[in-house]
Amino acid sequence: MKKILLINTSNRKKTTYNLLLSIEKILKNKGFKTEIINLHDYKIQFCKGCEVCVLKGNCFIKDDSSLIMKKIVESDGLVIGTPVYLNNMSGILKAFIDRTCSWFHRSEVYQKPTLLLANTQGSGIKSTLNSIEEVMIQWGVCLGGTVSRNGRNFNRPIEEKEVTKFIDLINSNGKSYSPSFKEVYTYNIQRTLATNVFPVDKDYWENKGWIDNTYFPGSKLSFVKKIYGNSIYKILCKVIKPIK
Numbered sequence: 001m002k003k004i005l006l007i008n009t010s011n012r013k014k015t016t017y018n019l020l021l022s023i024e025k026i027l028k029n030k031g032f033k034t035e036i037i038n039l040h041d042y043k044i045q046f047c048k049g050c051e052v053c054v055l056k057g058n059c060f061i062k063d064d065s066s067l068i069m070k071k072i073v074e075s076d077g078l079v080i081g082t083p084v085y086l087n088n089m090s091g092i093l094k095a096f097i098d099r100t101c102s103w104f105h106r107s108e109v110y111q112k113p114t115l116l117l118a119n120t121q122g123s124g125i126k127s128t129l130n131s132i133e134e135v136m137i138q139w140g141v142c143l144g145g146t147v148s149r150n151g152r153n154f155n156r157p158i159e160e161k162e163v164t165k166f167i168d169l170i171n172s173n174g175k176s177y178s179p180s181f182k183e184v185y186t187y188n189i190q191r192t193l194a195t196n197v198f199p200v201d202k203d204y205w206e207n208k209g210w211i212d213n214t215y216f217p218g219s220k221l222s223f224v225k226k227i228y229g230n231s232i233y234k235i236l237c238k239v240i241k242p243i244k
């Protein structure tokens, strides 16, 4: 049975949590196993800024970030829910995301079907969802859509059609996902860094068999996007030179 992880990043079990429960109900009806976690129940320290995770491998801070990361990796689908704080995601979500910096270079969650949920009294839905989506593109997940609510429609239950794309992606294991130009571009920046800059990334990308690919294997890439991705890669490899 496929399992879906839903993460509440509000300190309260209120609007975000209730909307996640509404999504969970649909997922359960579709036969998925689910788990909702509250990020505030875990110890998430701030990133120390040492860049060891990027340059060498793992983060040395001992807290619950690695546990949450493991839970995400082991899930078949991910739902991230946030309240809008000052037109952006909640602080704890950003603190956690900073701790996943190694996934920007060496993703362990590539092709993971992911749904984003945001809610607000009135402002900031677009900027909040865009901000999280930027990170998701770097993680290399399959974007399964967004769900949002504001003060005027908090109580409107989530409809199945709002999560159809997400469910389809879970059922196909994220294969046959068609990435956008931006996702192809982002992949090829990291592909360049793996080729020319970071030896740790190079090993990882070679072991995964990604270095010769224009996007994650198994994805649906049009001829035009293939040409686009490979051209970006060739140009970037000339511009971003190996560090001597």
Ligand SMILES: Cc1cc2nc3c(=O)[nH]c(=O)nc-3n(C[C@H](O)[C@H](O)[C@H](O)COP(=O)(O)O)c2cc1C
Residues within 6 Å of the ligand: 010, 011, 012, 013, 014, 015, 016, 017, 082, 083, 084, 085, 086, 087, 088, 119, 120, 121, 122, 123, 124
């Ligand atoms: C620190 C903080 C900042 C907020 N910033 C905004 C904001 O920029 N725009 C807005 O419309 N609502 C803002 N809100 C309201 C919340 O987004 C809104 O009440 C949300 O539904 C709370 O979700 P929760 O019940 O899951 O905690 C803010 C609330 C807090 C506590």
